[in-house]
Amino acid sequence: MGLLRESDEHKAIRDSVAKIAERYGVQYFVERGRSGRDIDELWKDLGATGLLGVHLPEEYGGGGGGMTEAVVVVEELAAHGMPLLIWVISPAICGSILARHGSHEMKQTWLPVIADGTRKMAFAITEPDAGSNSHNVKTTATRTDTGWSISGSKYYISAVDQCDAILLVTRDAEHSTPEKSRLSLFVVPTDAPGLTFQQIDTSIVSPDKQFTVFLDDVQVGDDALIGAAGNGLRQVFDGLNPERILVGALCGGIGRYAIAKAAAYANERQVWSTPIGAHQGIAHPLAESHIAVELSRMATAESARQFDAEEAAGEAANIAKFAASEAALKALDQAIQTHGGNGLSHEYGLSELWFVTRLMRTAPVSREMVLNFVAQTSLGLPRSY
Numbered sequence: 001m002g003l004l005r006e007s008d009e010h011k012a013i014r015d016s017v018a019k020i021a022e023r024y025g026v027q028y029f030v031e032r033g034r035s036g037r038d039i040d041e042l043w044k045d046l047g048a049t050g051l052l053g054v055h056l057p058e059e060y061g062g063g064g065g066g067m068t069e070a071v072v073v074v075e076e077l078a079a080h081g082m083p084l085l086i087w088v089i090s091p092a093i094c095g096s097i098l099a100r101h102g103s104h105e106m107k108q109t110w111l112p113v114i115a116d117g118t119r120k121m122a123f124a125i126t127e128p129d130a131g132s133n134s135h136n137v138k139t140t141a142t143r144t145d146t147g148w149s150i151s152g153s154k155y156y157i158s159a160v161d162q163c164d165a166i167l168l169v170t171r172d173a174e175h176s177t178p179e180k181s182r183l184s185l186f187v188v189p190t191d192a193p194g195l196t197f198q199q200i201d202t203s204i205v206s207p208d209k210q211f212t213v214f215l216d217d218v219q220v221g222d223d224a225l226i227g228a229a230g231n232g233l234r235q236v237f238d239g240l241n242p243e244r245i246l247v248g249a250l251c252g253g254i255g256r257y258a259i260a261k262a263a264a265y266a267n268e269r270q271v272w273s274t275p276i277g278a279h280q281g282i283a284h285p286l287a288e289s290h291i292a293v294e295l296s297r298m299a300t301a302e303s304a305r306q307f308d309a310e311e312a313a314g315e316a317a318n319i320a321k322f323a324a325s326e327a328a329l330k331a332l333d334q335a336i337q338t339h340g341g342n343g344l345s346h347e348y349g350l351s352e353l354w355f356v357t358r359l360m361r362t363a364p365v366s367r368e369m370v371l372n373f374v375a376q377t378s379l380g381l382p383r384s385y
Contacts (some may be wrong), residue, residue, distance in 0.1 A: 002256075002294045005300060010072050012243065013054065017076035019104075020045050026349045033205040033352065038162055042082075043368045047117020052091045055354040057099055058117035061112030066308035066363070067092075067242055071249040071300055078253025081349055083356055085208040086159045090114055094103050094121040094167045097185070101227040101235045106187065109229040121187070122163040124213055125236065132361075138381075139215060141170040141184050147221040152195060156214040156363070160197050161209060165189050167226070167239075175230030183232030186224045202371075204226060207350040242308055242366045244317035249307030250301035251324035251360050252277040255293030255331040261350060262286055265342075276338070283377055285334045292327035299323050322370040325360040 006014070010267060024042050027169030031040050046052050054069040056062025063069065095114050098107055113119035141154025150170055160166060168186045175182035187196065194216040199209050207288050227235055265285060266277030276282050301315035336350050344351045361367050375381045 002297060004294075004297055006072075009339075010069070013051070013069060013072045014076050016044075016049055017051060017073050018080065020171055021077055021080035022050065024082075030205065030346070030352050031205070032207045036209065037207065039084075039207045043086075043117045043120075047115065050115075051333070052087070052117050052146065053095070053111070053115025055106075056091070056095050056111055056115050057317060060099070061094075061109050061115040061201075062099075063115075065230065067096075067245055067304040068301070068308055070242070070246060073156070074246050075249040075256075075297070075300075078250045079256040080253075081257050081353070083206070083250045083251075083254055083353070085206060085356075086120060086162065088243060088250060089123050089158055089208075090120040090163070092242045092246045093123045096242045097226065097235055097239040100238050103223075106226070107225065110187070116136040119165075120159070120163040122160040122166045122190070123239065124160075124166050125158045125169040126154060126156050128153060128155045128212075129229060134217065136173045137181060139168070139170050139258060141186065142171050144219070147219065148186065148224065150188065150215050150218045150220065150359075152215050154215075156200065157211045157213050158197055158198070159208040160190060160213060161162070161199070163190055166195075168289075172230045172232070174304040180232035183236065185226040185231045185232045185235050185237045185357045186220055187219055187226065188215075188218060188224060189196040192218050202355070204355045206356050228253060233239055239362070241317045242315050244301060245300060245303045245313070246294065247360055247364060248303065248317075248320035248324040251328035251357065252293060252297040252320075253302055254357050255289070255296070255324070255328040258328070258332040258335035258350065258353070259286060259290050259293060261348065262331075262338040266338055267349075282338055286326055288337065289327070289331040289334045292323075296324035296327040315374070318370045318373050321360075321365065322367055322374075325357075327368070329357050329368045331359060 050063050051073050053062035054065045054073060055067055058064035070092055077084055091114055098110055139146045141150045167186050168188045170184050172182045172184040195218050197211040197213045199211055202210055266282050267275050269276050272320050300320040302311055303320040306313040306316050332353055339348055372384060376383050
């Protein structure tokens with residue numbers, strides 16, 4: 001499996017994922033993405049096999065592993081042409097935050113059903129006006145006699161139409177000041193009165209659609225609050241590092257998929273009397289792409305190791321996300337080029353991945369914000385904002 005050397009346990013996880021993915025096939029995923037239909041059958045099979053909760057605590061129905069195991073699952077699915085954004089969102093971001101900060105009752109309610117695939121949870125932090133500035137969240141939670149009232153809107157929220165609840169990041173009205181916002185996190189049912197959502201029309205071919213979510217005086221009880229009120233920023237970052245790590249895994253899988261398709265085509269396709277892969281104009285760019293993807297996979301594996309060891313994984317997670325998204329897009333572009341006109345044919349299963357891969361350069365954190373982080377944190381350069 002390239003430069004990575006994996007344990008027998010990780011190889012077994014990878015093999016289990018591959019068997020399920022091969023049973024469905026890339027055309028299943030692409031057809032569901034084009035038609036807007038869900039992937040419930042695939043999701044339930046992954047849950048029943050324990051592949052959605054590999055990183056979640058055993059006492060709440062998970063596999064007791066960590067982010068390292070989650071990386072294997074997400075990458076292998078993407079390596080079969082199935083980059084599942086909802087895996088990154090529901091089991092990874094929401095599952096990780098709940099496992100670390102949720103009450104026993106909240107964990108008991110949500111973690112087993114997230115792990116077995118019977119329920120899903122969306123994650124909502126981004127807003128129309130806040131952009132990358134999570135400190136500027138305007139969706140506000142206000143205390144009431146019976147709990148909380150939440151009003152505001154969220155933008156580019158993935159797969160909320162599939163989900164039973166949203167893990168919602170809000171500005172806490174009681175703890176915030178005009179100079180500084182304090183965040184509180186809530187689990188809000190998607191059928192709560194006052195919560196509506198509208199699909200955003202995009203070019204992305206994926207079963208996981210994007211939405212604007214509107215909250216108009218949505219009422220929740222105290223049991224919906226995750227951890228302590230006003231302490232949400234730390235909780236958010238316990239979800240964002242897994243998000244970056246698993247976007248690295250997702251992009252590593254896309255890179256592997258693209259290069260494998262291109263290498264097979266370059267070996268088979270003959271122009272004149274020689275396979276096109278014999279020409280350095282084809283071979284060298286694919287080799288470079290392979291190197292970049294393999295290096296990004298190593299960075300992703302290291303970021304997962306740091307996270308599981310409870311080390312400060314922010315730098316490694318950002319670097320992995322950056323390296324993998326850049327490498328995947330380059331590999332996919334080169335694979336399409338290797339196929340010539342066929343690269344844009346639906347038959348070859350490459351062009352459908354373009355926009356979801358391109359999205360990963362922007363989400364969940366843009367390449368520019370990663371560079372800001374590395375410049376300021378790794379290099380000690382002055383802050384630009």
